[in-house]
Amino acid sequence: MTDPTPILDQLRQASADDTSYQLPPDYMVNLTSDIVDRLEVTDTPSQKPRQPKRPYWIYICLLGGFLSVMIYQQWKQDTSSTKAPMADSTDEIMEDYLVDHSDWIDLSDLYTVPEDDLYNLEDLDISTDDLLDIIY
Amino acid sequence: MIQRPATREAGFRALLSAHQEQVYWQVRRMVHDHSTADDVVQEVFIKVYRHIGKFAKKSSLATWIYRIAHNEALSYLRTHKRHPLEDISDHHERMELMCEDPYFDADGALATLHVAIQGLPVRQKQVFCMRYFDEMPYAQIAEVLELSVGSLKASYHHASKKIESSLRESIT
Numbered sequence: 001m002t003d004p005t006p007i008l009d010q011l012r013q014a015s016a017d018d019t020s021y022q023l024p025p026d027y028m029v030n031l032t033s034d035i036v037d038r039l040e041v042t043d044t045p046s047q048k049p050r051q052p053k054r055p056y057w058i059y060i061c062l063l064g065g066f067l068s069v070m071i072y073q074q075w076k077q078d079t080s081s082t083k084a085p086m087a088d089s090t091d092e093i094m095e096d097y098l099v100d101h102s103d104w105i106d107l108s109d110l111y112t113v114p115e116d117d118l119y120n121l122e123d124l125d126i127s128t129d130d131l132l133d134i135i136y
Numbered sequence: 137m138i139q140r141p142a143t144r145e146a147g148f149r150a151l152l153s154a155h156q157e158q159v160y161w162q163v164r165r166m167v168h169d170h171s172t173a174d175d176v177v178q179e180v181f182i183k184v185y186r187h188i189g190k191f192a193k194k195s196s197l198a199t200w201i202y203r204i205a206h207n208e209a210l211s212y213l214r215t216h217k218r219h220p221l222e223d224i225s226d227h228h229e230r231m232e233l234m235c236e237d238p239y240f241d242a243d244g245a246l247a248t249l250h251v252a253i254q255g256l257p258v259r260q261k262q263v264f265c266m267r268y269f270d271e272m273p274y275a276q277i278a279e280v281l282e283l284s285v286g287s288l289k290a291s292y293h294h295a296s297k298k299i300e301s302s303l304r305e306s307i308t
Contacts, residue, residue, distance in 0.1 A: 015249075024239065031174075036148065
C-alpha cells in the first residue's frame with residue numbers, strides 16, 4: 001500500500017500547471033448566480049425537527065384487539081344460534097313423549113283441588129285423546 | 137447564516153464561494169466533461185441548500201458537501217452512462233472520446249494520466265483523484281466515501297499501479 005510511485009510523483013509536480021481541463025470564461029462567477037437563480041431563495045430550507053417514529057406496535061395491538069373482539073362476537077353469535085334450535089327440538093321431543101305416553105301418566109297429580117271435589121273421571125264420557133286436548 | 141431567513145441568501149452565496157471550486161474540480165475529474173460536471177455541481181448545491189437543516193455536524197461542512205458531491209457524481213455516472221469511458225479498454229479510443237469535450241485539451245504524459253484515470257473503476261477513480269490531486273488525508277477521504285482507511289489504501293494502490301503501467305506503456 002504505497003503512496004505515489006516516483007513516476008506519478010514527478011507527474012504531480014507537472015500537474016501543478018496542468019491546463020488539460022479548462023472552463024468557459026467567468027464560469028465560476030456565473031455558477032454562483034446560476035445556482036441562486038435555480039433556487040427559490042425564499043424557500044425555507046428543511047429545518048423541521050425529525051418527527052419521532054410512531055410506535056407502530058400500538059396500532060398492531062389495537063388491530064389485534066379489535067379482531068379478537070370481532071372473532072369472539074362472531075363465535076358467540078354462532079354458538080347461541082346453534083343452541084336455540086336444540087332447545088326447541090328438546091321441547092318438541094318432550095312434548096311428543098308426553099303425548100305418546102299420556103295413557104299411563106297419573107293425571108291426578110295435575111289436580112290441585114281436594115280429591116273429594118273432583119269429578120270421577122271414569123264417569124265422564126271422555127276419551128283419553130279428548131282429555132289430552134283439554135289439557136294441552 | 138443560511139438558517140436565518142434574513143441572511144439566507146448571503147449565507148448561501150458565502151458557502152458557494154468557499155466550496156464551489158473544489159466541488160467542481162472533484163466532480164469534473166469524476167465525470168470528465170464540463171457540461172455534465174456543471175449539471176452535477178448545480179444539483180449538489182441545490183441539495184446542500186435544501187438539506188442544510190439536516191446537517192448533523194458529525195463531520196465538517198466541507199466533508200458533508202464533498203460526500204453529497206461524490207454521491208451525486210456516482211449516481212449520475214450509474215444512471216446516465218453518457219460517457220462510459222471506463223468500459224473502453226483501448227487507450228486511443230478513450231482519448232478520442234475524451235477530446236470531444238471542447239473544454240479538454242491535453243497532450244503528452246498529462247494526457248496519458250487523464251486518460252488512464254478515466255479508465256479506472258469509479259471507486260478507484262474517486263480515491264485516486266482525492267488523494268493525488270487534492271492531497272486529502274485518508275481519514276477525510278474515509279469520511280467522505282464512508283469507507284475504511286484500509287480499503288482506501290488498497291484502492292489507491294491498485295489505481296496507482298494501473299496508471300503507472302499506462303504511463304510506462306506510453307513512454308516505451
